[in-house]
Amino acid sequence: MRILVTGGAGFIGSNLVDRLLADGHEVAVVDDLSGGDRANLVDAAQSSRFALHVMDIRDPALIGLAAEWRPEVICHLAAQVSVRRSVADPVHDARLNVEGTASVLTAAHHGGTRKVILASSVAVYGRPAVIPVPADAATDPRSPYAASKLSAETYLATFKALYDIDYTALVLSNVYGPRQSPDGEAGVVAIFTDALLKGTPTVVYGDGGQTRDYVFVDDVVDGFVRACGDEGNGRRFNLGTGVETSDRRLHSLVAGVAGAADEPADAEARLGDLPAMAVDPAPALEGLGWRPQTDLATGLKATVEWARARLSIR
Numbered sequence: 576m577r578i579l580v581t582g583g584a585g586f587i588g589s590n591l592v593d594r595l596l597a598d599g600h601e602v603a604v605v606d607d608l609s610g611g612d613r614a615n616l617v618d619a620a621q622s623s624r625f626a627l628h629v630m631d632i633r634d635p636a637l638i639g640l641a642a643e644w645r646p647e648v649i650c651h652l653a654a655q656v657s658v659r660r661s662v663a664d665p666v667h668d669a670r671l672n673v674e675g676t677a678s679v680l681t682a683a684h685h686g687g688t689r690k691v692i693l694a695s696s697v698a699v700y701g702r703p704a705v706i707p708v709p710a711d712a713a714t715d716p717r718s719p720y721a722a723s724k725l726s727a728e729t730y731l732a733t734f735k736a737l738y739d740i741d742y743t744a745l746v747l748s749n750v751y752g753p754r755q756s757p758d759g760e761a762g763v764v765a766i767f768t769d770a771l772l773k774g775t776p777t778v779v780y781g782d783g784g785q786t787r788d789y790v791f792v793d794d795v796v797d798g799f800v801r802a803c804g805d806e807g808n809g810r811r812f813n814l815g816t817g818v819e820t821s822d823r824r825l826h827s828l829v830a831g832v833a834g835a836a837d838e839p840a841d842a843e844a845r846l847g848d849l850p851a852m853a854v855d856p857a858p859a860l861e862g863l864g865w866r867p868q869t870d871l872a873t874g875l876k877a878t879v880e881w882a883r884a885r886l887s888i889r
């Protein structure tokens with residue numbers, strides 16, 4: 576299959592590219608390298624079935640690229656990914672996530688694409704009444720990022736109605752694993768891992784009791800791969816574990832794997848941080864045959880090993 580991955584130089588996208596190439600597909604990446612890194616694609620670049628196009632997804636040339644290469648499936652991961660940045664600059668967020676998605680879908684139309692798979696976010700649920708959040712829970716976008724992701728989901732349905740392009744929206748919880756940057760705001764595993772391996776201070780906000788649903792990147796990639804067929808057409812699925820892990824517990828787990836002291840500094844709770852989050856993945860089992868395979872201990876070990884090798888810390 577010919578598969579176009581937008582944002583394929585990023586954390587999740589590059590892991591997806593490696594899996595798609597291993598599965599024998601032809602893969603093209605469109606990424607402007609604003610947040611991603613060519614280094615993530617070093618293995619992929621060895622393959623004759625791989626091409627990287629350094630391009631903004633809003634560039635009209637994307638339409639020409641799709642019309643010529645005719646991807647059967649587009650996995651759309653390129654995005655403005657920061658909730659805080661979206662609050663500081665909602666217009667920039669909308670340009671990338673709304674205009675960008677409209678551009679990708681227009682390219683899909685011109686490329687005769689069968690299906691588009693979108694990386695959406697649990698942010699669309701706002702402050703959920705029930706945890707784990709069911710995939711059919713009411714949406715409640717409380718940040719421009721949440722609003723733009725929800726808008727992107729809406730555009731999928733619009734292009735299905737207009738041009739019969741199939742789609743699946745994958746609502747990702749807190750993804751972690753190799754290649755996640757410690758510079759982002761949300762990559763708590765990457766932030767703790769980087770600091771604990773380097774021996775620099777770590778911080779846990781509030782009482783450390785706030786929870787998140789950590790899902791390993793290989794499992795998320797598997798969700799995209801399963802969605803590339805006709806399974807899950809026209810639906811939204813949560814890709815999470817349903818398991819809540821508190822910040823304080825996560826720190827202990829990462830410190831344990833990294834062989835570092837479990838002594839984070841305390842800090843004031845951050846305004847607007849959600850107290851708890853986990854999503855119900857059950858419909859993804861029924862609709863995609865997907866379930867998370869990697870428990871947190873195993874995933875953290877792989878993540879710390881990768882970071883240790885990258886930092887060349889012995």
Ligand SMILES: NC(=O)c1ccc[n+]([C@@H]2O[C@H](COP(=O)([O-])OP(=O)(O)OC[C@H]3O[C@@H](n4cnc5c(N)ncnc54)[C@H](O)[C@@H]3O)[C@@H](O)[C@H]2O)c1
Nearest residue numbers: 582585586587606607609610611631632653654694747750
């Ligand atoms: N990491 C998570 O926990 C998480 C959770 C929910 C949703 N998501 C979504 O998953 C997707 C991938 O996230 P990630 O964590 O891999 O982030 P990432 O920043 O590592 O990857 C995003 C990629 O998109 C590229 N990009 C950004 N703007 C672009 C543009 N205008 N044109 C072309 N390329 C552009 C960046 O260079 C980067 O390589 C995003 O859509 C994000 O919103 C991630």
